[in-house]
Amino acid sequence: MKKNVLVAGCGSIGKRHALLLNARTDINIRLCDPVADNMDSICKEIKVEKTFVNYKDALCEKPDCVWICTPEALHSEMAVEALKLNIDVFCEKPVSDNISSAEKIITALKSSRAKMAVGYVxxxxxxxxxxxxxxxxxxxxxxxxxxxxxxxxxxxxxxxxxxxxxxxxxxxxxxxxxxxxxxxxxxxxxxxxxxxxxxxxxxxxxxxxxxxxxxxxxxxxxxxxxxxxxxxxxxxxxxxxxxxxxxxxxxxxxxxxxxxxxxxxxxxxxxxxERNTSFIKEHDNFFRYIAGEKAVTITVEDAMETxxxxxxxxxxxxx
Ligand SMILES: NC(=O)c1ccc[n+]([C@@H]2O[C@H](COP(=O)([O-])OP(=O)(O)OC[C@H]3O[C@@H](n4cnc5c(N)ncnc54)[C@H](O)[C@@H]3O)[C@@H](O)[C@H]2O)c1
Missing domain, CATH: 3.30.360.10 (Dihydrodipicolinate Reductase; domain 2)
Incomplete structure (x- = not known):
């Protein structure tokens, strides 16, 4: 069955991730961004299942994974919300913009059934x-x-x-x-x-x-x-x-x-x-990690040390 992936943040890197994820055969793409134009620019290029202007509304529809591609000050809050709902998280680097909010992710991960990786491509x-x-x-x-x-x-x-x-x-x-x-x-x-x-x-x-x-x-x-x-x-x-x-x-x-x-x-x-090659490998690592087939390359703890x-x-x- 196809996985529903929510790309949260449809700016420069969010668009790259969305287009590359869409090229896989096992993914349905959903988008979330308060700026509709940024989602439109992706919708013009690929088939998108659903769009949301509000992240909490998008999470309510239970995606299988979230790709966090928002400004770094939002990473922790968005990751914690997804982890609480046992939704797997791929988070763009850095894991957060400050240590105390990054620690909240580590706490949330401990009580979640979901997995999380950080994107140092x-x-x-x-x-x-x-x-x-x-x-x-x-x-x-x-x-x-x-x-x-x-x-x-x-x-x-x-x-x-x-x-x-x-x-x-x-x-x-x-x-x-x-x-x-x-x-x-x-x-x-x-x-x-x-x-x-x-x-x-x-x-x-x-x-x-x-x-x-x-x-x-x-x-x-x-x-x-x-x-x-x-x-x-x-x-x-x-x-x-x-x-x-x-x-x-x-x-x-x-x-x-x-x-x-x-x-x-x-x-x-x-x-x-080709620039996309490394992102495709990064995606592959993440999906194999959440499937339990492979160790993740960059753990939250590793990203926290950085x-x-x-x-x-x-x-x-x-x-
Ligand atoms: N791995 C890489 O090579 C790489 C490259 C570029 C950026 N990044 C990281 O990705 C993140 C985003 O960077 P960018 O260059 O794409 O920035 P950007 O400004 O182009 O995009 C950010 C997007 O997030 C959206 N956004 C803001 N608040 C939101 C919210 N509450 N919910 C959903 N969307 C929201 C904005 O509207 C915008 O579309 C940063 O953490 C950056 O460091 C990683």
């Missing part, structure tokens, strides 16, 4: 999963550090709502992606410090729009992170240094450059792929 990309495999295979030896850079002005202009601009520290919360994969590659974070500012003269200026951080990991490595809502087109880079070699990846050319000490040639791997790292950085910046 980079883990499903060819680029970041290849880096992880190379690290696990010991390609660059013992890791000593990382340099990460992220520029994402286009996020502000592609969104259907203005929450990225209004929400303080949206740069850090939205790009918890970077904390998620750094934890995946380097393990738990011991310490994090950083600085932020509002700079430049672009039309959209969230506060902050520039941030820099230094992370120290429990196993010893040190990482630096530069993030901004300035660069357009956006880019993401990572350099990882180990005692047997180093690795560099840039989203601009979608290649991994692997240098091994004592080896003259740099090994270059093309990790380009949020706590981001929160520590925000606390430091606010001092």
């Amino acid at each position: 980079l883990r499903y990309t060819k680029a970041y999963s290849s880096i992880k495999s190379l690290l696990d295979a010991g390609s660059i030896g013992n890791l000593v550090g990382a340099e990460v850079s992220l520029g994402a002005y286009d996020t502000l202009t592609c969104a259907k709502s203005d929450f990225y601009i209004r929400q303080p520290y949206s740069l850090i919360l939205t790009y918890t992606h970077e904390f998620d994969y750094l934890r995946w590659f380097l393990g738990p974070v011991k310490e994090i410090i950083g600085f932020s500012n509002v700079l430049g003269n672009l039309p959209e200026k969230p506060s902050p729009n520039v941030a820099g951080a230094v992370l120290r990991f429990e196993k010893g490595p040190i990482a630096t992170l530069m993030m901004d809502y300035i660069r357009s087109p956006g880019e993401r880079t990572i350099r990882l240094t180990g005692d047997k070699g180093s690795m560099y990846y840039s989203s601009c050319d979608r290649k991994i450059y692997l240098s091994r000490y004592g080896v003259k040639d740099i090994e270059i791997t093309d990790v380009s792929e 949020l706590m790292t981001a929160q520590k950085l925000i606390d430091y910046m606010e001092k």
Whole structure:
């Protein structure tokens, strides 16, 4: 029997999820968004079973799963409401915009029969999963550090709502992606410090729009992170240094450059792929998880650790 999936939040990422979920043969799509135009833009492209302007009304009709694609300040409340009704939840990252409301999800999960996963989609990309495999295979030896850079002005202009601009520290919360994969590659974070500012003269200026951080990991490595809502087109880079070699990846050319000490040639791997591929893998992981066939890639507890790292950085910046 087909599953009824409610996509809550039909903006930039909600539309992508809805179209990709619709391409599966086992799903009926329902939509929920207080802005009817945002739902209409999806209804023009796919067959939608039902639309709702109110989330509680949508839950009353008992969907099998909810896809939470709303601004982060709404994630916790919406997840908790669904979990109380034993409805499975896929929640876009970050799990919440603050720790205390994320804890409410963990409490709700304990007394629910439903399951929940969080969407850090980079883990499903060819680029970041290849880096992880190379690290696990010991390609660059013992890791000593990382340099990460992220520029994402286009996020502000592609969104259907203005929450990225209004929400303080949206740069850090939205790009918890970077904390998620750094934890995946380097393990738990011991310490994090950083600085932020509002700079430049672009039309959209969230506060902050520039941030820099230094992370120290429990196993010893040190990482630096530069993030901004300035660069357009956006880019993401990572350099990882180990005692047997180093690795560099840039989203601009979608290649991994692997240098091994004592080896003259740099090994270059093309990790380009169609953008939707990683989302399709993410969906597949979620459905196999709720069917009891597979472990989930990103648990709520894991996403909570990532949020706590981001929160520590925000606390430091606010001092
Ligand atoms: N995994 C990724 O690569 C990725 C990419 C983009 C965004 N995101 C995350 O997805 C979330 C949404 O981001 P976006 O860029 O799509 O934002 P957006 O502004 O484009 O969309 C948000 C949508 O939520 C709707 N909404 C607001 N209140 C609602 C409510 N009470 N009920 C239902 N809908 C409501 C808005 O009307 C809007 O359509 C954020 O948490 C963001 O961090 C993840």
